[in-house]
Structure formats: C-alpha cells, structure tokens
Amino acid sequence: MLPEETAARYDRIAQWWQIQHQNSQYGIAQLRHAVKFSDxxxxxxxxxxxxxxxxxSILSECGFRAEGLDVSEKMIDLAKQLHPNITFYQANICDWNPPKFYNLIVAWDSTFHLPLEMQEPVMKKLCDALEPEGVLLFTCGGGNRSGTISGTFQGQDFEYSTLGTNAFLEILNKHECNCLHLEYDQYPENHVYIIAQKV
Ligand SMILES: C[S@@+](CC[C@H](N)C(=O)[O-])C[C@H]1O[C@@H](n2cnc3c(N)ncnc32)[C@H](O)[C@@H]1O
Structure with a gap:
C-alpha cells in the first residue's frame, strides 16, 4: 500500500486516535529505555x-527539542493543536529529507506501514540522520522472513511490512548503528522493538 493510501486511512481515524492515545502508556517504557542511552x-x-x-510530550519532558513528522494531514493538524510550540512536518518519510541531525529518533509502529521496498532506504535515512552516538528506536515485525501482511484496524484496512529482524540488524550495522536492545515486547505477538546507537 502506498503511503498516500495509508495516510488517507489514518486521516479517517485521527480524531479517534487522539482521544484513545493521548494518555496511553503503550510504548512509553520502551521510549524511556531508549532515552537512557542518549547522553x-x-x-x-x-x-x-x-x-x-x-x-x-515525553521527549520534551526529558529535555529534548522534539519534532514530529507524519504523512497524515489530519494527524498533524490535531497534534499541532495540542502542541502549538512544536515543529511538525506533514510528510511521507520516504520522500522527506531530514533538515538536521538528531540525538534521538523514534519510529513507534509507523515504519511498519512502509511498502516493503522502502524499508531499507528509510532505515538508512534514519541512521544517516543521527548525530554520533544518537539513538534510534523503532518497531518492526519479528521473525526472519521478509513480507507484507494485511490487517483491519478501526474499520480501516492497512498493510504491514517487515524485512525480518536479521535483515534490519544488517542494515543498522551497514549504516554504523549497533543494536543495543531487541525484544519481542508483546510475545506471542510478532512485534519487536529495537534500540540502536550510531557509532
Ligand atoms: C499506528 S500509528 C502510531 C502513531 C504514534 N507513533 C503512536 O504510537 O501513538 C502509525 C502512524 O504512522 C504514520 N505513518 C504511516 N506511514 C508513514 C509514512 N510513510 N511517513 C510518515 N508517517 C507515516 C501514520 O499516519 C500514523 O499516524
């Protein structure tokens, strides 16, 4: 599924997402874990x-100057209303050129929506956008097979792709990032989070 189609589907559930997730703790412990690696x-x-x-909110509370990016216009509009002082980019990560280097990049349950062939170039882009010793946190489908699956969420059809964990680790290494943590955090669900650090 093209990112534009994914965006249209998230546009439809953006309001629901905001209400549902504003105080959600999902992924927050993992984010705090990643923050600890970032001096x-x-x-x-x-x-x-x-x-x-x-x-x-958590990144700001931890002292970062946080920025947000999302391909869905509705998601970005609503996020801006809650965080008027934050810089947001409404963009597809596949086409976006990072304007600066970052000490921490998080992609929680977002890059798993990329078309399979975009996984490697986007991972490279995120690695390249890190400062030395910068930290990357992202989620992906586990196992060691690459592929794409479909699923319905909140009445919308989505696609999820993964290269498999070994391939992601190879890409990280190729782009000067070392894996610090890899965990099947929702086992037996095939959901993995990875924390890596640029050399
Ligand atoms: C499952 S939601 C996760 C939102 C947020 N990370 C959270 O955990 O609350 C996935 C988000 O990724 C965004 N997304 C999907 N594909 C994207 C792409 N190619 N570029 C930028 N954002 C994308 C969607 O619009 C959506 O807001």
Missing amino acids: KKDFALDVGCGSSGRFI
Missing part, C-alpha cells in the same frame, strides 16, 4: 507521531 539531549524526531504527540 546528549538536543534534537529528537518522532516519525509517524500520530495525533496525540504522546512521545513528543
């Missing part, structure tokens, strides 16, 4: 930030 706390980026800006 420098200048700029941080939330890729696929959604409409609640819940990760942005």
Whole structure:
C-alpha cells in the first residue's frame, strides 16, 4: 500500500486516535529505555507521531527539542493543536529529507506501514540522520522472513511490512548503528522493538 493510501486511512481515524492515545502508556517504557542511552539531549524526531504527540510530550519532558513528522494531514493538524510550540512536518518519510541531525529518533509502529521496498532506504535515512552516538528506536515485525501482511484496524484496512529482524540488524550495522536492545515486547505477538546507537 502506498503511503498516500495509508495516510488517507489514518486521516479517517485521527480524531479517534487522539482521544484513545493521548494518555496511553503503550510504548512509553520502551521510549524511556531508549532515552537512557542518549547522553546528549538536543534534537529528537518522532516519525509517524500520530495525533496525540504522546512521545513528543515525553521527549520534551526529558529535555529534548522534539519534532514530529507524519504523512497524515489530519494527524498533524490535531497534534499541532495540542502542541502549538512544536515543529511538525506533514510528510511521507520516504520522500522527506531530514533538515538536521538528531540525538534521538523514534519510529513507534509507523515504519511498519512502509511498502516493503522502502524499508531499507528509510532505515538508512534514519541512521544517516543521527548525530554520533544518537539513538534510534523503532518497531518492526519479528521473525526472519521478509513480507507484507494485511490487517483491519478501526474499520480501516492497512498493510504491514517487515524485512525480518536479521535483515534490519544488517542494515543498522551497514549504516554504523549497533543494536543495543531487541525484544519481542508483546510475545506471542510478532512485534519487536529495537534500540540502536550510531557509532
Ligand atoms: C499506528 S500509528 C502510531 C502513531 C504514534 N507513533 C503512536 O504510537 O501513538 C502509525 C502512524 O504512522 C504514520 N505513518 C504511516 N506511514 C508513514 C509514512 N510513510 N511517513 C510518515 N508517517 C507515516 C501514520 O499516519 C500514523 O499516524
């Protein structure tokens, strides 16, 4: 599924997402874990930030100058209303050129929507956008097979792709990032989060 189609589907549930996730603790412990590895706390980026800006709140509280990016216009509009002083980019991460380097980048349950062939170039982009010793936190489908699956969420059909964890680790290494943590955090669900750090 093209990112534009994913965006249209998230537009339809953006309001619901904001109400549902504004105070959600989902992924927050994992974000705090990633923050611990980041000595420098200048700029941080939330890729696929959604409409609640819940990760942005934590990043700001931890001392980062947080920015948010999302392909869904509705998600970004709603996030801006809650966080008027934050810089947001309404963009597809596949086409977006990072304007600066970041000490921390989080992509929680967002890059798993990319078309399969965009996984590697986007991972490279995120690794390249890190400052030295910058930290990357992202989620992906587990196992070691690459592929795409479909699923329905809140009445919308979505697609989820993964390269498999070994391939993600190879890409990270190729782009000077070392894996610090890999966990099946919702086992037996096939959901993995990875924390990596740029050398
Ligand atoms: C499952 S939601 C997660 C939102 C947020 N990370 C959270 O956990 O509350 C996925 C988000 O990723 C965004 N997204 C999906 N594909 C994207 C892309 N190619 N570029 C930027 N954002 C994308 C969607 O619009 C949506 O807001």
